[in-house]
Amino acid sequence: MTERIFCDRLPNGVRVLTEEIPYVLSATVGIWVAVGSAHEPPALSGACHALEHILFKGTRQRSARDIAETLDAVGGQLNAFTDKEFTCYHAKVLSEHLPLAVDLLCDMLLNSLFRPADIRLEKRVILEEIRQIEDEPDELVHDLLLQRMWQGHPLGRPVIGTRGTVRALDRDRLLEFMSQHYTGDRVLVATAGNVRHQDVLAQVSDLLGELPPTGHPSTLPPPRSVPFTRRVTRDTEQVHLCLGVPGYSQLQAERYPLAVLDTLLGGASSSRLFQEIREKRGLAYTIGSCALSYRDGGVLAIYAGTSPDTADQVLDLVRQEFDRVLDEGVQEREVEQVRSQLKGSMLLALEGTGARMTRIAKSQFYFGRVIPIEEIVRDIDRVTTDDVNRVARAILPAENTSVVVLGPRGKGLRRRRA
Structure with missing residues (x-):
């Protein structure tokens, strides 16, 4: 290209x-x-x-x-x-x-x-x-x-x-x-x-050309993630769950293995969490993951909306999937499929001029250059199963996990302290 x-x-x-x-x-x-x-x-x-x-x-x-x-x-x-x-x-x-x-x-x-x-x-x-x-x-x-x-x-x-x-x-x-x-x-x-x-x-x-040239420096220290559990009472029909673990910044090479892990866990309809929680058990309409990445830090977040009676079950299933990745690792077949998926979705997204403009701007801001699409494709292709498992071992352990539970108190929802 x-x-x-x-x-x-x-x-x-x-x-x-x-x-x-x-x-x-x-x-x-x-x-x-x-x-x-x-x-x-x-x-x-x-x-x-x-x-x-x-x-x-x-x-x-x-x-x-x-x-x-x-x-x-x-x-x-x-x-x-x-x-x-x-x-x-x-x-x-x-x-x-x-x-x-x-x-x-x-x-x-x-x-x-x-x-x-x-x-x-x-x-x-x-x-x-x-x-x-x-x-x-x-x-x-x-x-x-x-x-x-x-x-x-x-x-x-x-x-x-x-x-x-x-x-x-x-x-x-x-x-x-x-x-x-x-x-x-x-x-x-x-x-x-x-x-x-x-x-x-x-x-x-x-x-x-006459805009004043110099501003104040804008460097930030990396954020420190402090695990917690918080319950917020709201008069909603569903309980809204968000789990987070520390991720990686835009400048860290681990962002590519994390993108694979994110997609594998909850980034598509074929992902593990979507298949287990929605397709197999019917416990949620919306279930997915999102890797948020900034210059100074990142978060991998899992979101699900479910009924009050099944909120604990959904939380347990997410944690079980994390543990399964930690215990058994991800498989080469999964990683190969996700690599292909990431490349295809990226290229499809770049068919519009808006997405192309955003891509070149963010790349210039973060890296001081526009990273060629071919280079991104190569970096995705270089992600190995070992890379993904290494990132999973670094971020998915239970002691790293933060949880927000938002919704009615509801029967069956265990009390979680802030």
Whole structure:
């Protein structure tokens, strides 16, 4: 697979990264800022997410409605997201409209008004978003797991913040935070699609070339995982279970064997937990695993939603599967199948320009280069059964396991202490 990827750095540190894909009609562009919830001081928890909202509320040239209509008018899409390590403002358009999308995103980044009335309005919206998350137990239980596993570490904080910290945000605090972190050395403009890198580079240089160059360092210590068990009472029909064990960071070679272990345990409908808990026993509709990986740490999480009467049984079955992997090891046939599955799913996901843009941006941020797809395929192919068993022995022992149980007290659910 031939990839046409180009990267240049402006004098102020802004990186311009482009994958030229001449056979598609679209282009996706993202302005990535290397700041997320993990870089916020505790008193400003939720500031990155609030900034993401407020940049849609109007600039010197465009009203909030103008921002919404600019790409709608050409059939494009405009959105943004905040994560623990990044904030990204992105747009997808037909390639002929890419200059319009770049101009819009840069205008939002440079010229947002931060009117007090808009900030008050968006704070109300975010408080409603917090309430919505609290009403979505399958999402909430993952947040609770990370908060407690990484207690006291910035990676453990919720991206959205808390009611208290969101209410305390004001114009001066947000502008100061933005001036400290939205700097040239932290900005990456990534584009994938039917575009020319030199055209994107010229426009970005013109629009972002004067962005202040230097920000504050954003290094974090690795998080220490503290095993725990916590029960949270909620008036829900199901009990929502989330088990977590320490994983690996994006920078550790073990991330590839962990990806195999994750997929083998609960990453697909053929996985061990899906087959045992859903297909064989009918104890859950949703059962699966997810390997979360950041620059400074990671977690392997198992989630299941089940009835109160079967919650203990599901927890026991997950633990039994962990123990079976530890006692018997995984088999070569399983590892071979999962390697093929990982390669196929990765390549299928990269058919869209949005996924291609995200891939090159994250690779550049984490590794300082875009890792070629062929290299990733080779690294997956190099994962052996011994590698997977070694990772399993390191992370799956019972003394590493944390558990969050969220739901009604329910008969048959053993009392678990925090």
